[in-house]
Amino acid sequence: MASVLRQSELEIDQTDYDNWNGGTYTYSLLLKIAPRLFAEFGDSISAFEEQLLERLKLMTRAYSNEYLGSVIVTPSLDVSHSSGRGPIPLPEPSFWRPGYFKLFVTHISAQKTVASEIARALQDYGISGFVAHEDIEPTKEWEDEIILALNTMDALLALLAPGFDGSKWTSQEVGVAIGRGALVVPLKMGGLDPYGFIGRFQAIAAGDKEPPQIAIEVARVLAAHQQTRLKMAHAVVTAFEESDSFAQAKVRASHLALVTVLPTALRDRVRLAAQSNVQIKDAWGVPQRVESILERFA
Numbered sequence: 271m272a273s274v275l276r277q278s279e280l281e282i283d284q285t286d287y288d289n290w291n292g293g294t295y296t297y298s299l300l301l302k303i304a305p306r307l308f309a310e311f312g313d314s315i316s317a318f319e320e321q322l323l324e325r326l327k328l329m330t331r332a333y334s335n336e337y338l339g340s341v342i343v344t345p346s347l348d349v350s351h352s353s354g355r356g357p358i359p360l361p362e363p364s365f366w367r368p369g370y371f372k373l374f375v376t377h378i379s380a381q382k383t384v385a386s387e388i389a390r391a392l393q394d395y396g397i398s399g400f401v402a403h404e405d406i407e408p409t410k411e412w413e414d415e416i417i418l419a420l421n422t423m424d425a426l427l428a429l430l431a432p433g434f435d436g437s438k439w440t441s442q443e444v445g446v447a448i449g450r451g452a453l454v455v456p457l458k459m460g461g462l463d464p465y466g467f468i469g470r471f472q473a474i475a476a477g478d479k480e481p482p483q484i485a486i487e488v489a490r491v492l493a494a495h496q497q498t499r500l501k502m503a504h505a506v507v508t509a510f511e512e513s514d515s516f517a518q519a520k521v522r523a524s525h526l527a528l529v530t531v532l533p534t535a536l537r538d539r540v541r542l543a544a545q546s547n548v549q550i551k552d553a554w555g556v557p558q559r560v561e562s563i564l565e566r567f568a
């Protein structure tokens with residue numbers, strides 16, 4: 271255990287919040303290790319994660335309102351792990367919008383237009399969608415950018431259209447998400463059902479829905495799922511704060527109703543935005559709508 275901790279790149283994310291006892295916080299610890307070391311575990315990786323979690327809980331027991339809920343060990347995509355050097359911090363990707371939920375949209379080329387339209391519709395919900403053919407600068411190595419996006423995403427949206435399962439790129443992108451322990455949201459388009467490891471996740475049926483209708487369903491899933499709901503709450507609040515018109519303020523205020531957790535700090539940010547952003551403050555009915563939503567979390 272000590273050896274793995276020494277050789278790993280550590281990330282810790284808050285994955286849950288509860289109002290009980292003045293507010294309790296649950297965290298997940300992600301350990302990225304060299305692929306060679308990860309392969310040595312074989313089928314015992316889950317047992318190792320459980321044993322390590324129990325040991326680490328002893329170290330955090332003094333924090334009565336903060337808990338370590340899970341430990342996930344995953345192979346690192348950082349090539350420096352293979353060279354024997356220490357991990358190099360990832361650069362801050364320019365394609366993610368600051369403060370927004372980071373959603374990787376994987377798709378085949380035939381679906382690139384609808385993928386882009388869905389990503390644009392998601393912005394009002396505080397979701398920054400990475401669509402490879404649009405978001406990679408022509409001067410950069412596209413494979414490096416995709417790897418960077420996969421290594422920094424919060425969740426992955428898979429557009430399951432006929433031909434998706436025949437693409438080596440989409441399958442690898444889904445595999446990285448599952449390996450990282452990230453949430454995968456399958457969007458069923460056409461006759462392709464979730465398959466393989468994707469079958470573990472509840473799919474959204476696209477049917478004849480337009481991108482804005484799909485966007486709200488994706489946002490609703492992310493806001494409700496235990497693994498992503500707190501990050502989505504932060505993202506929705508950020509988007510609300512950035513409202514730059516009366517119309518946008520009305521739309522984004524309504525999106526606050528989607529969130530399922532809203533800690534005190536986020537409620538304070540919402541109230542401050544409603545007082546200081548004139549596009550929100552002077553939008554007819556918006557301050558009252560915001561207060562009615564906040565009362566649910568009081």
